Amino acid sequence: MTDPPSDPSSDTPFDRPGEAPADEDVLAEAGSEEKEDEEEKEKEDEDLPGEYDPSAGAEVTVEAYSLPLSRPLETAQGTLERRRGFVVRVRTDEGTGVGEAAPLPGFTESREACRTALADAAAVAEREGLEAAHDAIDEETHPAAAHGIGGAVLDAVGRALDQPLSRLLGGDSRDRLPVNAVVGDGDPGATVEAAVAAVDAGFETLKVKVGARDPRADATRLREVREAVGPETTLRADANGAWSRAEAERFLDAVEPLALQYLEQPLPPGDVEGSATLRDGPVPIAVDEGLALHGVEAVIAAGAADVLVVKPMAHGSPAAARAVAMAALDAGLSATVTTTVDAVVARTTAVHVAASLPEVTSAGLATADRLGADLGPDPAPVTDGSIAVPQTPGLGVGEVSP
Numbered sequence: 543m544t545d546p547p548s549d550p551s552s553d554t555p556f557d558r559p560g561e562a563p564a565d566e567d568v569l570a571e572a573g574s575e576e577k578e579d580e581e582e583k584e585k586e587d588e589d590l591p592g593e594y595d596p597s598a599g600a601e602v603t604v605e606a607y608s609l610p611l612s613r614p615l616e617t618a619q620g621t622l623e624r625r626r627g628f629v630v631r632v633r634t635d636e637g638t639g640v641g642e643a644a645p646l647p648g649f650t651e652s653r654e655a656c657r658t659a660l661a662d663a664a665a666v667a668e669r670e671g672l673e674a675a676h677d678a679i680d681e682e683t684h685p686a687a688a689h690g691i692g693g694a695v696l697d698a699v700g701r702a703l704d705q706p707l708s709r710l711l712g713g714d715s716r717d718r719l720p721v722n723a724v725v726g727d728g729d730p731g732a733t734v735e736a737a738v739a740a741v742d743a744g745f746e747t748l749k750v751k752v753g754a755r756d757p758r759a760d761a762t763r764l765r766e767v768r769e770a771v772g773p774e775t776t777l778r779a780d781a782n783g784a785w786s787r788a789e790a791e792r793f794l795d796a797v798e799p800l801a802l803q804y805l806e807q808p809l810p811p812g813d814v815e816g817s818a819t820l821r822d823g824p825v826p827i828a829v830d831e832g833l834a835l836h837g838v839e840a841v842i843a844a845g846a847a848d849v850l851v852v853k854p855m856a857h858g859s860p861a862a863a864r865a866v867a868m869a870a871l872d873a874g875l876s877a878t879v880t881t882t883v884d885a886v887v888a889r890t891t892a893v894h895v896a897a898s899l900p901e902v903t904s905a906g907l908a909t910a911d912r913l914g915a916d917l918g919p920d921p922a923p924v925t926d927g928s929i930a931v932p933q934t935p936g937l938g939v940g941e942v943s944p
């Protein structure tokens with residue numbers, strides 16, 4: 543392997559001739575513990591000019607935020623009225639970066655556990671640098687904290703190397719991502735109205751929430767949506783784990799003629815065997831909450847899913863989240879990237895993760911409207927059913943203030 547080419551404009555803050563090359567450091571910073579495809583890794587290496595010392599002392603600051611939700615968010619531990627998390631900033635002699643840790647019950651550690659892990663990591667960073675700080679966080683038990691630090695480091699590295707975060711993550715970064723609209727669990731009239739409005743706004747894929755009523759009544763809602771939007775629109779349904787196996791089978795039988803792209807998390811997240819059984823039915827099955835609970839290897843090994851729903855916040859650093867999606871693709875499954883209803887920093891990080899994948903199915907990234915306020919301007923708004931991936935160095939988010 544040859545060293546990356548040096549950047550002619552190379553007084554970048556992370557450029558330290560004579561020290562370790564950036565490639566390994568950046569990947570290590572990104573917390574990539576998942577096994578990497580060798581060719582893929584080499585390609586990433588070629589794409590990372592400049593040099594960066596991860597063991598130099600660094601400042602990590604953590605600020606709590608609390609933003610109003612535009613409508614309440616149901617979680618595994620009750621209903622949230624506000625979205626709370628942390629803005630993580632890293633600063634070394636060589637540059638700055640911003641990340642977001644947004645813990646959510648059912649997907650990550652608790653807010654208190656996240657706060658403690660970030661504080662511990664900040665202390666390590668001051669003494670031993672950012673790599674040690676990232677290593678100090680257990681990505682499996684504290685994915686949100688790892689996401690905050692890992693995202694901030696990648697932002698700093700991307701800024702220093704003049705590369706958008708999606709390219710740092712590897713692959714041929716794309717510049718536009720199709721996204722799905724989410725249609726809530728209203729009555730049939732409201733459901734059809736919301737579906738038609740989304741199609742009129744340019745969305746080609748709709749995800750309809752189900753599970754709040756009898757499965758046959760949900761099937762009727764889907765049928766009315768299909769009749770209203772026609773055959774060209776892609777339809778998904780998401781039950782958020784609401785059904786028993788028998789209920790899910792009733793729904794699947796009833797929607798068979800409607801050509802759903804997939805049914806997401808029909809069963810409680812613990813029931814991976816049931817999910818595997820449902821794959822014998824007429825509609826592909828996606829696993830969301832179950833992926834956060836069991837991890838990618840177990841879900842794939844159980845044959846529980848046709849599609850994995852990857853929420854980067856639930857998997858640690860952005861590189862670890864990408865590795866989860868790549869594992870799904872390598873196993874012949876589809877992957878879609880969504881958010882945990884995060885603020886602009888983590889939402890934009892998820893945009894970059896999705897943009898770095900070789901295959902994308904319409905992503906669940908149109909979640910900005912779930913917040914009644916945000917940390918700063920959105921560099922990746924939804925227009926006409928898709929998102930333009932920021933091509934500016936690093937994350938591409940401007941000033942944010944909790």
Ligand SMILES: [Mg+2]
Nearest residue numbers: 780806807830
């Ligand atoms: Mg879901």
